[in-house]
Amino acid sequence: MSAAWQFYIATVLIYLAVDVTACLGLNLQYGYTGILNFAYIAFVAIGGYTYAVLTLGPQPRGSFQRYFFGASLPFPLPILAGAAAGGLLSAVLGAIALRRLRSDYQAMVFLVVSLVATSVVTNAVGLFNGAAGLSVIPKPLGSALNLSLLDYQWFYVGLTAAFAGLTYLVVHRITGSPLGRSLRAVRDAEHAAAALGKNVAGLRMTSFIVGGVIAGLSGALLVGSITAWSPSAWLYQETFVFFTALIVGGTANNAGAILGAILVPVVFLEAVRFLPQFGPPGLTEALQWVAIGTISLIFLWFWPRGVLPERRRVITLPGLPATARPDGSVAESPAAGTAP
């Protein structure tokens, strides 16, 4: 297999790990807690920018790009800082938007946040170099390791896979624990959850912030690989790709989130690369979006619970029957307001 092919495969694997990480975070927020976070990509973005700014070093005089602050921190600090930035932004936004708003207003506010974030970053050029964005961003351990281009790529595959695995562990532990149950209770019937002593607002914030940290992490890892980041890479529609991934793969199911990440951002979007270029520039991209939108609609109509739906958690104790349900899945509830 030629080196070029290997490089390509390694790159796809990197994207896969990053997308899996991102989808797991959104699944925690939306799938398990019912938060319609339509600004998810903004948290990915801030993780990316934070990583960039903390590796580019202080802005030198006459530099072709302008940005705010700037430092050259050693690995893994910039990546961790990116994750922390995602968490911090979630804390701020969560405090404003999560508390008292009805779900649809919340969704609307998040969407608006995403749109405005793009607008602000594009226009405040001193922040992150505006529309041109940041580039020539150093890779993690890029100079320290002194590997060939291909070898470094495989190293990065391992790095992102490790972080994806860590993310999976965190999300798995949360969702399988009593905390996960409390989150699902808030999602299913928040007034009943409150009547049972659950601090609904606090639980939402917890889920939102953890999801934000994961989003920031995925952003930092992505930028470390592609070494450039600009508003065109994180428009509001990108959040929609993740939601489509969850819809296809299955929400409130970590395996479903992983499957969705494989099928949508990776398989579907990468597959397009192999089609012959046709029409004017921008046409394929536009049609891709049409396809993503259509896939969402189709799945929401025919298979709303996705390929791997939320699983029923059977608890076996002596004396308790585990009633046979062939697929082990959770039945559809006509009254459920949120689980699709």
Next chain:
Amino acid sequence: MLTTLGFGIQTASVLAIAAVGFTVQFGVTNVLNLAYGDVMTASAFAAYALSGVGVGGWWSLLIGGLFGALFSLALNHFLYTPFIRRGASLFVMIIVTISVGLITQNLLQAIWGSNFFSLHLSPGATIHPLGMVFTVSQLYIVLVAVACLLAFHGLLSTTKLGKAMRATAADPELARNSGIDTRRITSLAWMLSGFLCGLAGVALTLEIGSFDAGTGGALLVPIIAAAVLGGVGHPYGAMLGALVIGIATEFAATIISPTYKDAVAFAVLIVMLLVRPQGLLAEIATTKAVAA
């Protein structure tokens, strides 16, 4: 400063038509139609297409409105209502409307490409009412907006349809039990708000001069801000909200920078939600059922 006020009034008039349409749509049908901006764009393109075959000029406004009405009606009939009848959750409906918006915007992009277009309309003479600067055509747009809103006001307050719409918006169950055919009212609400949507789309493109596939979507933030400011579902509130947002953003553009208009609208929205979220607080955390 008066010039800025003039700009503000222009922006506000277009925004008012759009915001009233949006708020009525949300209020009566309970569907948060995030495709609204893209329906506006589609209507503008429809008017553009027809102007290419000779039906242009000021007819574009009417064409835009009709297209908007038909498109919205079709969306509701073929897509939104079937999902609602299936018991779709709030999340599903939002994803559906976002998908529609995404598909619409990108189909327009695919068909017409990334170029900018404009509906040719001669600006006419420049006049100076009250110290503000307007071209005749700009003034026409403001007048059209005012006329539309007055007509709408008349419809809402005096006709049976208007009363039925208000009743359905306030309490769909009660309206149904009082003998109102809420399905028919909902369809009519989609048509009316769709008309306003399409009209606003064309008016917007006339106001800013040139447009592309993303123009309508870009107005979504001020539209939502205006609707929320006035209290979602209250058409008069939306008109007031549009006036405030329109003027505030123009002043911000002059004083700070033109590129921060969205951020100002957003700031207004957030402050509103934090300080006076009338009707936005869920008291016993029950979401209003999505109207069928």
Next chain:
Amino acid sequence: MTSADDGGREFILEVRDLTRSFGGVQAVAGISFGISPGKITGLIGPNGAGKSTTLNMIAGAIKPTSGTVLLQGAAITGLPSFQIARRGVGRTFQVSSEFPSMTVLENMLTAVQRPRGDALGQALLGRWYWRQSEETLLDRANGLLGRFDMTPMANEPASTLSGGQRRLLEIMRVLMAEPRILLLDEPMAGVNPSLSRRIESHLLELKAQGLSMLIVEHEMAVIERLCDHVIVMAQGAELAKGTMKAIRADQKVLDAYLTG
């Protein structure tokens, strides 16, 4: 400080001059009463009398416009519902509010206040940390399932339960929280007579074990069998209070039920 009635008995929960207005309408126009420990108190009245609103104000789901709610002498007025719940006030809902995507057992486990594994740090430590405590809770749940004859439904998703089973689930669930006082909002609504009797006998059992209860109902017969003390509401205010026998003889009450 404790609150007491004329007879000097202490109330476990007391309501003083509780009012709630919506817009211009007074749904509850100043009501005062007390719930005695270990007894079942009934709050009855025709539809629209303000009974559920009163219960919701006690439980913290609605903020009172004015008035006080005292739990064992301490004011809990206006606190958010989750904090009131944490102080031992359990409640059920008029419309069954089970968590539909979770099984019966999961529903019940969720009711436990702050078990091990509920805080973020604890959850991240992993199963080994909270496993033991979970098993203890499962034993408790198992016991409740047995008492309510719901053992076969243990691992069924709550959305597949019948209406009556959902009612039982809601009661079992709130009992898992081990409340000091239980507020029941029309527990028999939409329930068939035989299940209604079953629920009644369960409630009497709970009373025998010392649980204080407030039941909102509008069916006199149920109240008669269950309640020691009754408050009758009409149009947001107290119409009469006393034992069921006294109420039955009260002309005002009979009038209210005939016209209301």
